[in-house]
Amino acid sequence: MGISFELGEDARMVQDAVRGFAKALREHHRDWEEAGDVPARVRRQFFDMGLATASLPETAGGMPLSEVVVMVMNEALGFGDLGAAASLQGLEAFIEAVTHLGSAEQQKRWLTPLTGKDAAETIASVAFSEGLSERLEGLATRAERAGDVWRLHGEKRFVLGAPSASRWVIFAQTDPDTGWDGVSAFLLEGRPEGLTVGEVDRKLGLLTVPSASITLEGVEVPEASRMPATREGLRRFFSRMALRNAARLVGCMQAATAYALDYTENRQAFGRPIAHFQAIAFKLAEMATDVEGARAALWLAADAVEKGKKTAHREAAAAVATIHDLAMAATDDAVQLLGGLGYMQDAPVEKWMRDVRTATLCYGSTDLWNHVTAVESMRLGAEVPLAELIPVPQLQAAYT
């Protein structure tokens, strides 16, 4: 009862299991980056641990883990290798989108199949990002209604998983005049007519997550497969995705810090381990402090989201923005601490720096999350209204 950082038995079991599994991610991180994907047997292994569908809602026969446990799991994965972790968690976005935007019917229809064994091979994509738009609010991809069917027109970019996706959530503007209030998310299966997947993106990082642009030319979707995207639903989807992403980033921060510590404890210069020079030692101390702080802020946000607190959006946005900046700094510092070797592909740190820069653009930029933090801060006003705190009547008299 009260503020606690005690993980508890269940969370620790998940943590131990994932840590063990994640060792393979570290061992093969270069091979898989070169291959541009994680091997199917590894994806299957992860799926069989029950973790790829950890947040499947009860409507689909799932037993969702608490938000903090999801954070712990993702951090352990990210510690192994950020790129591989992001790839393995490919189903997350689809599950979160359907859970927070879809009806109970839609959740049952689209998510229950993910509990089956063959679902291990399923790749699902959520397509939201677009190129530059003239619109200030809303999406350029539009959906036009014709009776009981919608037709999608437009282009989506940076769609993670697109090259092999067999399930889609595609965001489009259903009402051109109402900005973000006129957006819907459409559920699709397979490769419907009119949906073309472009060439695999050649990205800076996260190369184990194949992505591509997709073009939509009159792709037909039945009304039953439309999920109206309310502002609150969108907020929930994006904050939860960003938190999961952030958890993996915390794992990567921890990995970079540990790697740099180990290197500098052993590397000798001017007659001593370079970690014994104060500038290096202080930098390492700050990196370690940042990991602890990032994790604590992440858990605070996850707890607020789990409890549906009024402050949840603000705390999630703040934690995400913080972690974006700190993870970028940590991997940058790790390269720096390794000197010339840090720049080479012999060591993982340059990859992690590229992976972090890429991952921090997947679910909203840092600027966006800063904006949300500020807006929510101003909207919320005072910390917690005193009326919500337990009153102490006999003491109130003493100080009023």
Next chain:
Amino acid sequence: MVDFEMSGMMKQVKGMLHGVAESMLRPASLEADRTGEIPHDLLVRFAQLQMMRGSMAKSEREAAETEAGAGKKPKSTARISAVGAEELSWGDPAIMLTMPGPGLGGPPVQIMGTPEQKERYLSIFSNPEDPKWGAYALTEPGAGSDVAGIRTSAVKDGEHYILNGRKCYITNGARAEWNVVFATVDPSLGRAGHRAFVVEKSTPGFSVGRIEKKMGLRASETAELVFENCRVHKDCLLGGEEHYASKEGFMGAMKTFNNTRPIVAAGAIGIARSAFEEARDHLKSRYMLSRPIPRYQKMQDTLAGMHRKLQMGRALVWRACWMSDHGIPNAKEASMSKAYAAKAAVEVCIDAVGLMGADGLQHSGRVEKCFRDIKVFDIFEGTGQIQRIVIAKRMIAGLKGW
């Protein structure tokens, strides 16, 4: 399970101390800073509340112990203290530091004192109508971070010790009934030569030197203490001579840092939160949410950064306190919380003044005072650099002798 929901007791303390901060501390805050004086009746009321809270805490502890069996249920003292410290310093940090009581002198007496010494020195605080203080005198002009370098000497003379030297930057040092004074019997022994004496204000050879004029915390008394052949009976040596025969005896006092550092960090967060709220409300009223965003985006960014620092700082403090309450060794985490929170709090206050522009500079407002008050939090109770050394030593293999 991981939880960030405060316990009932924590909420109660927060609510109560927020009320104290708002209704008692804040009305007196700016004037006290201007004059350097805190009204006597405010100190009396403060002491009365402290007594009431002390007995509340005691009966809560007793209830918890009877319920769970002594030592079984982890205490919440550290977490509660952190929550309380944040509220009080949100009110006014200088007045908070001037709260009547043994202050930083309390822990050494508690930890090292004989039962007779504890009774003699701690029983004087029982009457809130007549506020009294204790203080802790370690720092010298020539020794701040380098504690081993203190030169106030203690020479045995029969049943007495003779103290010679100077202490500086001692909070409440002048008004204190007694100061816990650290002196050395032999500088070449470093810390092993240190002894802690309780020196009462009336002791011949003890005098107060200057009272400092500071950047901030101006209502908090910061004094110089002078010892000129100051003769103290050996009964004033905390713990008696036997205590120092074992090295553990002295190091015990140092362990209190692991408890005090997160609380000081919580105080820093309180000040920063105060500044943040001023800036946020200023932005809210001047720059309505409906105005075009691009013009004020940089200001929103800055505001966001401020909240983020408060969030991370507070989370680190709570973690260090949770460890302390559970008896988990937390020297590294305690230093992490202070290293991060104090620096972040300074940045928040700097930004708060910036966001408010000319209004941020006015003496009539709180924010310029926050800017002046906060800086010392990265300096006292171990500078940010010392905190980083503590962390580094607990991380880096083979790092010794700093």
